[in-house]
Amino acid sequence: MTPAFAVFLIVGTIAVASSILVISMRNPVHSALFLLLTFLCVAVLFVMKGAEFVGAVQVLVYAGGIMVLFLFVVMLINVRHLPDEKVLSNFWKGGFAVGLGVFILFVAVVRPGVYHDEQLDKSRLTSVKERIWTESHKNPGTYTYRRVHRTNANSEAVGMALYTDYLVPFEVASLFLLVAMIGAIVIGKRELSATEEETAQQFILERVETEKEVKEAMSA
Amino acid sequence: MTTSFVPVLLLLIVAVGLGVVFLSLNWVIGRHQRTPSKLAPYESGVPLLDTNRKRVNVRFYQIAMLFILFDIEAAFLYPWAVIYRRATYGNAGMFLFGEMLLFIVLLAVGYAYVWKKKAFDWK
Numbered sequence: 060m061t062p063a064f065a066v067f068l069i070v071g072t073i074a075v076a077s078s079i080l081v082i083s084m085r086n087p088v089h090s091a092l093f094l095l096l097t098f099l100c101v102a103v104l105f106v107m108k109g110a111e112f113v114g115a116v117q118v119l120v121y122a123g124g125i126m127v128l129f130l131f132v133v134m135l136i137n138v139r140h141l142p143d144e145k146v147l148s149n150f151w152k153g154g155f156a157v158g159l160g161v162f163i164l165f166v167a168v169v170r171p172g173v174y175h176d177e178q179l180d181k182s183r184l185t186s187v188k189e190r191i192w193t194e195s196h197k198n199p200g201t202y203t204y205r206r207v208h209r210t211n212a213n214s215e216a217v218g219m220a221l222y223t224d225y226l227v228p229f230e231v232a233s234l235f236l237l238v239a240m241i242g243a244i245v246i247g248k249r250e251l252s253a254t255e256e257e258t259a260q261q262f263i264l265e266r267v268e269t270e271k272e273v274k275e276a277m278s279a
Numbered sequence: 280m281t282t283s284f285v286p287v288l289l290l291l292i293v294a295v296g297l298g299v300v301f302l303s304l305n306w307v308i309g310r311h312q313r314t315p316s317k318l319a320p321y322e323s324g325v326p327l328l329d330t331n332r333k334r335v336n337v338r339f340y341q342i343a344m345l346f347i348l349f350d351i352e353a354a355f356l357y358p359w360a361v362i363y364r365r366a367t368y369g370n371a372g373m374f375l376f377g378e379m380l381l382f383i384v385l386l387a388v389g390y391a392y393v394w395k396k397k398a399f400d401w402k
Contacts, residue, residue, distance in 0.1 A: 066288065103288075106284050106287075107284075111284075112357070112358060115357070116354050119350065119353075119354055120347065120350055120351055120354055123350065124343070124346060124347035124350045124351075125347065127343045127346070127347075128340070128343050128344065128347060131335070131339050131340045131343050132340070134335045134339070135335060135337060135339075135340055214357065214358050214361045215358070215361050215362050215365075217358045218358030218359055218361050218362035219362055221355075221358055221359075222358075222359060222362065222375055222378060222379075226378060229355070229378070229382065230378065230381060230382060230385070232355070233352075233381075233382040233385040233386055234385060236348050236351060236352060236385075236386055236389065237385055237386060237388060237389040239344075239348055240345065240348050240386075240389035240390075240392070240393060241389060241392055243341055243344040243345060243348075243398075244341070244392065244393055244396045244398050247337055247338070247340070247341040247398070274330075
């Protein structure tokens with residue numbers, strides 16, 4: 060067993076175990092923390108497959124950003140510890156069937172390599188050709204450009220693909236980000252009309268009352 | 280194989296290991312006295328005024344969403360910066376510069392909009 064395979068086994072086991080814990084934890088904050096662990100393990104798996112850039116983005120965007128969003132949702136809707144909830148919901152049969160179906164689909168479609176592009180070998184995404192200014196082999200003393208093949212350069216290979224072949228999707232991504240930005244503002248910062256403003260305050264007051272009552276009922 | 284990531288793996292192992300060792304040493308060697316004065320907050324801690332699980336302002340969520348969007352923008356800059364450094368010869372440099380400029384200008388429009396709507400202000 061190579062060391063790499065040992066690391067894969069350990070990290071993969073942690074990833075699967077923590078993702079099971081995500082859906083079985085009672086406390087939503089604990090679920091979120093196990094989701095963070097899953098993200099980090101998946102990042103390690105990405106790096107081990109040579110997709111270093113995706114691994115870094117996984118840590119940066121998912122573990123850094125999406126996690127914060129999840130935690131804020133948990134705080135925002137104020138879900139409490141749910142001790143009386145059943146472990147399996149009533150829909151577990153349907154959920155199991157859908158999960159099994161997706162799994163079979165994955166095994167059937169991904170494993171034989173239906174999406175495997177003949178031209179796109181793995182080295183194209185992990186190595187780059189570049190010209191370096193170096194001393195000539197034929198005439199020592201003179202300098203010339205020489206093409207070298209550099210491996211272990213996933214970020215550069217991704218950059219080369221992203222900013223040449225996939226230029227249009229890249230610019231469209233910026234438009235998507237713009238739309239999301241405006242959407243976040245429009246939804247969150249809606250101007251309230253005068254009547255809505257009044258009812259909103261009324262709503263908050265009622266809400267506080269209800270919370271107080273619930274708290275008293277719970278402590279009683 | 281990505282052997283250049285072995286130091287990162289070692290760092291991870293040491294970081295996690297240290298945490299586990301400290302906590303378990305504390306648990307094994309330390310005495311378990313659960314008296315009220317032992318469980319009370321000390322030093323910089325203060326007694327709880329209210330429950331820690333309260334609904335928070337939606338503004339936090341909005342700021343987090345904007346953070347993610349700019350985070351993704353920054354993530355796009357990394358591979359660009361890596362190849363731009365070496366692509367300065369010929370027209371490739373100007374081409375790369377132009378496409379990233381378009382990307383950033385499009386997002387700058389959003390940034391200006393967000394700023395104008397005072398989403399960064401906290402009143």
